Amino acid sequence: MSEEEQQEEMSFEQAMEKLEKIVEKLEEGEVPLEKAIAMYQEGMSLSSTCHEKLRKVENQMDRIVEEDGEIKPLSGEEETE
Secondary structure (H helix, E strand, O other), X not given: OOHHHHHXXXXXXXXXXHHHHHHHHHHHOOOOHHHHHHHHHHHHHHHXXXXXXXXXXXXXXXXXOEEOOEEOXXXXXXXXX
């Protein structure tokens, strides 16, 4: 299973926890450059995974929350058609 597939299998909370650990290690500044670059790439991938999971949940909530028979976006933005 690829790293991307493993991230898709993770819950949002698991992905955030792993991302936070990567950020902590990078902020310490004790990581060799090559490893820091690899960790940064993994962190960016985890960030994208978390963003996508949040977007999916927001879309689900948009479908659930209805007012006057119309879906009202949670973001407060009007949908353009």
